[in-house]
Amino acid sequence: MKIKSLITPIGNFNSFYVNSLLVKLVYINNLKSTYKSDLSLQKIMSKFFSKGGLRKIPECSPQGTPFQLKLWDALIQIPRGQTESYSSLASKIGFPGAARAVGTACRLNPIPLLIPCHRAVKKDGSIGDFALGKSNKAYLLTMESK
Template structure:
């Protein structure tokens, strides 16, 4: 059974779910909680909330809570690639496709990005269109823009 807790954030209400001590989901609002969850605060959920608050305050650039996203092998490879995008930087869908060794799969990368169950922790908001445009985000385009601007604001000086 998954455990879930909720927190208020600058991007609205967030839900975080974990199972067996690993974060499995991060979602926007109450209505997207995985089926069969128990609302409680476990040590890993408390740690995840604390790290998200630090992230929103600009004090955290990387997360170290254990993650366990569930997906296909292709989705997992995309999500692993997303974890390599540095704080405050972006990549295109095509760049991610090339990184995972499948340069013709930019549309499939987009679909995997859309299916990311642990957004923010797995930074799918850092993926943009080839032309630099902001593209879809499960948490809403306003939130994607907010997250990218937050990271730009708190980047270390001297890094471009």
């Protein structure tokens, strides 16, 4: 496994690779990473945080249950600048009534930002929780809506 560091406007991450595929991004917030900079992912994330955003996420290999993988794929399909409710996502992936399980799968998302769990919101439109903090979720949603 290779580990590299990544700096973003919302904080620092360590990126983990297996066989050259990104498998995990770990948020370390303002801690300084001791790993070598992830230059290729840094370029990708610069596009993510730019006005145009990413057209396509890089090839990655998140590890999860079949339910989680199905949800994470559905999250990737939500266009930048749009959101979808936890309950709507649950129905979309074939599990109506499983909104809380969707929230849990979002919390366990191993590749935040690239698998955009921040685009999942409560049924009433409020932003809900976020593994990287509510203020970061609000920042990301605002950034993507511009």
